[in-house]
Amino acid sequence: MSIKTTLLLTSLCAISLAFTSELRQPVRNGFAVLELFTSEGCSSCPPADALVAKIETENKDRSVYVLAYHVDYWDRLGWKDTFSERIFSQRQGQYAKWLRLGSVYTPQIVVNGSKEFVGSEEKTLRDAIAASLSEAGNTKLGISLSGHMGESLIMDYQINQPTSGYNLLVAFITPNARNKIERGENKGRTLSHVQIVRSLENFSLNGEENGRVSFLPAKGIQQGSADIIALLQNGKTGKITAVAKLKY
Structure with missing residues (x-):
């Protein structure tokens, strides 16, 4: 065999090994669900609101999902947050149990x-987002709106994994809002918010990988002005394993 032929075969072998190595690398299709617990009555919260707004703008074309929950336990301290709901405080309390925290706080x-x-x-x-996006996501969640039943919306879902012990959460999201604060720690300030959760529904899947749920749209939300974000969450650990989003 000539030296020229030997070099050619060696080169082809190297290319083949490199190509095989590339194919064997896991596909990185992770996602980052950022749940912010905030309040218009908390003077420490505006910097966090501004940060998630910046992150949301920077990542519009990536699998980064922001949900801002306005908790209600600040409402008794001088200013009632326009977007606060008891259910959002309860969700934060559930995270305190899952993550073994001694208490809740804002902004979190x-x-x-x-x-x-x-x-x-x-x-x-930013480090948490980068780490989450670099993971290989194996679970897929598909959602679609299929009609109405009275005032309720009907949503179909499809999941490619067993769902025993999992919950499907459905959040209505207002993309942005501004409020002038008249009392409390932020008195006199005009605060900007993004990805405001207006309602949250929790469905136990009972092992069903394909199914249908119905829920009422958030109050005061007009069609064409909101997003729906669905989360697949482990009911024992709180870990979110899939996410989907659609326009409403």
């Missing part, structure tokens, strides 16, 4: 249901 961010930190910590948030 939970990423993919498994990591929490102060909502204004930019580096921690």
